[in-house]
Amino acid sequence: MIKNIPSRLYKYKSFSVDSLDLLVSDRLYYADPTTFNDPLDCNPSVLNDIDDLNELNAILHKLVKENHQKELQKAATKIKYRGPKTLEKIEMLGESEARKLISGIVESVDFFGGDFFDSASYYIKRYLLKNYKVGVLSLAKKFNCPLMWSHYADQHKGFCIGYDVSENESAEIYPVDYKGKRFIRTQQVHDMLFGDSDNVRNTAKKEIDRVILLSKAPSWKYENEYRVINNQGLQDSQFRLSDVTFGLRFKESAKFSVMRALQSRLGDINFYEMSLSNDSFKLKRTLIDLENIEFRSYPESNYERSRDAFQMLDDFNDDEDSLNYESL
Numbered sequence: 001m002i003k004n005i006p007s008r009l010y011k012y013k014s015f016s017v018d019s020l021d022l023l024v025s026d027r028l029y030y031a032d033p034t035t036f037n038d039p040l041d042c043n044p045s046v047l048n049d050i051d052d053l054n055e056l057n058a059i060l061h062k063l064v065k066e067n068h069q070k071e072l073q074k075a076a077t078k079i080k081y082r083g084p085k086t087l088e089k090i091e092m093l094g095e096s097e098a099r100k101l102i103s104g105i106v107e108s109v110d111f112f113g114g115d116f117f118d119s120a121s122y123y124i125k126r127y128l129l130k131n132y133k134v135g136v137l138s139l140a141k142k143f144n145c146p147l148m149w150s151h152y153a154d155q156h157k158g159f160c161i162g163y164d165v166s167e168n169e170s171a172e173i174y175p176v177d178y179k180g181k182r183f184i185r186t187q188q189v190h191d192m193l194f195g196d197s198d199n200v201r202n203t204a205k206k207e208i209d210r211v212i213l214l215s216k217a218p219s220w221k222y223e224n225e226y227r228v229i230n231n232q233g234l235q236d237s238q239f240r241l242s243d244v245t246f247g248l249r250f251k252e253s254a255k256f257s258v259m260r261a262l263q264s265r266l267g268d269i270n271f272y273e274m275s276l277s278n279d280s281f282k283l284k285r286t287l288i289d290l291e292n293i294e295f296r297s298y299p300e301s302n303y304e305r306s307r308d309a310f311q312m313l314d315d316f317n318d319d320e321d322s323l324n325y326e327s328l
Contacts (some may be wrong), residue, residue, distance in 0.1 A: 178215075
């Protein structure tokens with residue numbers, strides 16, 4: 001984990017069966033970046049700054065070949081094909097696919113016109129992004145951001161989950177860059193693939209990773225987002241759940257249900273509810289527990305309560321009748 005990461009990070013969620021399952025089962029969902037609500041997110045441009053046609057061809061050839069080989073290796077694993085002949089066949093098919101694509105670009109440019117460098121840059125981006133099949137967990141620095149409560153927690157009808165990330169040194173947590181560029185240069189890709197030293201290759205890869213996975217437009221800065229990189233899909237949580245904060249419109253009965261569901265969880269969990277500040281637009285939160293007066297009536301049984309009320313009324317009427325009889 002990189003330095004200067006806050007000890008607590010937060011996940012705003014709407015209240016649903018799925019979000020409740022994630023909370024109670026202590027799991028995290030790492031999303032496919034292509035599903036993000038901002039189409040510019042994880043979708044950089046590739047700008048060409050290489051004049052040498054052979055260098056561009058080398059980049060495209062390597063990206064296409066490696067990508068195709070990965071897909072074939074996955075398919076071979078599923079059908080349990082293995083051995084030297086399978087690897088040799090995969091190598092040959094990857095090489096063939098790369099040559100075919102480059103030949104197709106040349107033929108298209110010759111027939112329709114256009115610029116080979118622009119076409120090559122387009123396909124470099126396409127195959128470069130195919131190699132970034134990672135999952136991203138988005139977390140926030142603050143629990144009291146009004147816009148986050150509105151946008152991601154169903155207008156305060158949801159909750160905000162706090163995670164203690166200070167104890168997991170191996171987690172890949174990175175701050176989002178709101179001042180970065182949205183483009184990658186082809187020279188950077190060339191350095192990543194063919195750099196003459198490990199330092200050159202690693203430096204180029206880190207910069208490309210940052211642009212693809214960690215750069216957002218300045219208008220998103222209010223999110224104060226940190227990202228955890230992992231495999232896509234549901235994963236067991238690698239962080240300790242430290243607290244749950246309920247929105248201003250979160251139902252009282254649902255608070256009781258969530259708190260009861262988590263009360264036997266190992267490790268201390270604090271529960272809070274958001275409240276309004278009297279003298280500003282700021283949000284604040286108050287610590288609550290199951291002993292709070294508003295929770296003491298739960299779980300309610302309206303049938304039993306009504307029956308008891310009617311029984312009390314009948315008993316009262318019987319007492320009244322008895323008193324009237326005795327007074328005669």
